[in-house]
Amino acid sequence: MKLKRKIFLLIPIAIITGHIIYTWFVILFVNHWATWRHYVGLALFIALIYVLIRSFVQAAVATGIYLVTGAFNLLTITPDVLLAWGFRIGPLEVSLPIFQPRLFLILFIYIVLNFDTLVDIRLDYKEAKELRQER
Numbered sequence: 001m002k003l004k005r006k007i008f009l010l011i012p013i014a015i016i017t018g019h020i021i022y023t024w025f026v027i028l029f030v031n032h033w034a035t036w037r038h039y040v041g042l043a044l045f046i047a048l049i050y051v052l053i054r055s056f057v058q059a060a061v062a063t064g065i066y067l068v069t070g071a072f073n074l075l076t077i078t079p080d081v082l083l084a085w086g087f088r089i090g091p092l093e094v095s096l097p098i099f100q101p102r103l104f105l106i107l108f109i110y111i112v113l114n115f116d117t118l119v120d121i122r123l124d125y126k127e128a129k130e131l132r133q134e135r
Contacts, residue, residue, distance in 0.1 A: 008113040009060055012067070013052065015106055019077040020045055026079040041075035060117050067110055070103035078102055 020042060027034045048066050052059040069075055078100070111118075 005114075005117050006056060008117070009052075009056070009063065011113055012063060012106055012110040013048070015109070016045065016066075016077055019102075023077055023079050032079055035076070035081055037074070037076040037081055041070065041077050044069070044075060045077075057121055060114060060121060063110060064107075064114075064118070067103055067107040071099050071107050073098045073100055076100060076103075 023038065024042070026032050027038065044066055048059070048062050051062045066075075070077060073081075
């Protein structure tokens with residue numbers, strides 16, 4: 001069972017890894033400029049890999065935080081940085097809050113695959129907190 005949970009955690013991390021490799025290939029070898037969001041995304045990804053090596057539980061939480069941060073456009077793993085996102089219905093233009101749809105999709109996949117793990121982590125934390133209060 002534990003191997004299955006690790007594989008479910010590694011799927012979103014593998015998707016992120018592929019995006020980061022592609023992005024930095026484009027930045028380094030194609031006429032494309034890196035922004036501060038690219039550097040933040042790379043630095044936090046390296047930190048995420050370090051946490052993954054240290055602890056599975058911490059990596060599960062850190063991956064979620066990484067994806068939420070990316071979904072709200074504080075980091076990016078794509079060559080192009082979205083500055084605005086919206087759609088038009090006839091003459092009416094609807095602007096949505098700035099976020100990265102691709103990272104939001106990866107976040108959705110992460111939550112679907114790791115929901116049981118996240119619930120178990122939350123319940124273990126809550127139980128440990130109650131045990132500390134009883135002492």
